[in-house]
Amino acid sequence: MNLTKADLQKEVTYKTSRSGGKGGQNVNKVSTKVELLFPIKTTLLFTDDEKALLLTKLENRLNKDGLLQVVCDEERSQLLNKEIALERLTRILTEALIVPKARKKTKVSKGAKAARLDNKKQHSAKKESRRKNFND
Known part of the structure; x- marks a missing residue:
């Protein structure tokens, strides 16, 4: 979807409020902090399937009213903060x-299995050669 x-x-x-941070006296006077609220459940931009996907993926970003909340207070200008949000x-x-592709199950090839087992045998032989014989 575009x-x-x-x-x-x-x-x-949009909700605006006074923001902390840089801005000097402007911080105390102007409401530059922007809180953007987007209603996923009632939007007309998405199909029901897309809404369900959004609600499951973004459930920890939703507020208690079920609105997607984005906050921005980086700039000194309310307009710039709205754009960023x-x-x-x-x-x-x-x-x-974005729906991830389903993973296709694959088997380990015979060559890879043989190589792994051969490597294990070599490792085992190396360890065996280092052992002391207590039975002799």
């Missing part, structure tokens, strides 16, 4: 939608 920022922005809600959201969603 996620665009414009599509996501329609369904995202939206980029993070798109990355999180696209990575969560």
Whole structure:
């Protein structure tokens, strides 16, 4: 699925608050910290199967209301923090939608088995040659 920022922005809600960190007196006056909330259960961007996949993969990132939460307070500007949070959201969603390939079972080849057993025999012979004979 191709996620665009414009599509996501329609369904995202933002909360802003004052942020700590760099910014001098600006920190005390301007709400630059951005908390982005995305409702996975009610979104129209994904199919039901994709929603189920997202909910299982991202269950530890959801808040108590079932919303995906992304927080950003890196920049001094609220607009830049919104952009960064939206980029993070798109990355999180696209990575969560990737379904890993199923692993095909394979057998160990006869040659590999023989080589392993031969190596074990050589190792065993080396150890055997180092032993002292107590029976003699």
